[in-house]
Amino acid sequence: QVQLQESGPGLVKPSETLSLTCTVSGGSISSYYWSWIRQPPGKGLEWIGYIYYSGSTNYNPSLKSRVTISVDTSKNQFSLKLSSVTAADTAVYYCARFIVVKGHNWFDPWGQGTLVTVSS
Amino acid sequence: QSVLTQPPSVSGAPGQRVTISCTGSSSNIGAGYDVHWYQQLPGTAPKLLIYGNSNRPSGVPDRFSGSKSGTSASLAITGLQAEDEADYYCQSYDSSLSHWVFGGGTKLTVL
Numbered sequence: 001q002v003q004l005q006e007s008g009p010g011l012v013k014p015s016e017t018l019s020l021t022c023t024v025s026g027g028s029i030s031s032y033y034w035s036w037i038r039q040p041p042g043k044g045l046e047w048i049g050y051i052y053y054s055g056s057t058n059y060n061p062s063l064k065s066r067v068t069i070s071v072d073t074s075k076n077q078f079s080l081k082l083s084s085v086t087a088a089d090t091a092v093y094y095c096a097r098f099i100v101v102k103g104h105n106w107f108d109p110w111g112q113g114t115l116v117t118v119s120s
Numbered sequence: 121q122s123v124l125t126q127p128p129s130v131s132g133a134p135g136q137r138v139t140i141s142c143t144g145s146s147s148n149i150g151a152g153y154d155v156h157w158y159q160q161l162p163g164t165a166p167k168l169l170i171y172g173n174s175n176r177p178s179g180v181p182d183r184f185s186g187s188k189s190g191t192s193a194s195l196a197i198t199g200l201q202a203e204d205e206a207d208y209y210c211q212s213y214d215s216s217l218s219h220w221v222f223g224g225g226t227k228l229t230v231l
Contacts (some may be wrong), residue, residue, distance in 0.1 A: 044223070047209075061217070077163040094166070104153070105154075106156040106208065108168035109168070111165060112165050
């Protein structure tokens with residue numbers, strides 16, 4: 001079955017760019033949508049954005065000016081970049097497959113998540 | 121403050137039935153968008169529990185069920201077990217915000 005694994009630095013300095021990669025195994029990244037979701041410590045979930053394997057994207061309007069999601073089908077990976085980070089961006093970042101069925105959408109499966117702390 | 125409102129906590133004794141509500145509005149659940157539910161066990165990633173309001177993925181016990189009516193949805197868990205102790209999140213789409221939204225989460229405690 002499809003499995004996802006996030007990777008990237010666990011510590012980012014304020015004002016710098018957070019960069020994470022999600023590696024998909026057990027299946028092809030093609031023909032699916034892929035998403036990033038984050039969860040600040042002790043808080044709820046926030047959708048960040050998604051990318052289709054072809055490269056089309058859709059971002060949360062509240063983060064749109066700072067977010068870039070890209071895909072590398074040759075490596076079966078997709079990536080997240082979040083610029084100008086502050087302490088408020090400290091969170092566990094999850095990647096997930098974004099299921100699209102007749103306009104109804106959900107997230108399955110999820111990666112295990114990676115904690116990114118923004119601190120100097 | 122989440123667009124989808126869930127009670128912060130619910131509890132029940134082993135074997136009992138509990139329900140978790142997810143209240144939205146005319147721009148999300150009330151607009152006809154599906155509700156999906158996730159279970160997050162302590163220290164782990166969320167896992168899909170219910171999709172399309174009431175459908176269980178393969179492997180999810182039939183003790184878990186979902187329903188939707190009007191601007192709200194509910195997750196019911198029957199025959200509570202200690203292993204059900206987790207955080208539960210509802211998720212839908214909001215047309216006013218133009219993005220996918222989650223409820224604030226409900227912590228289930230098995231007494």
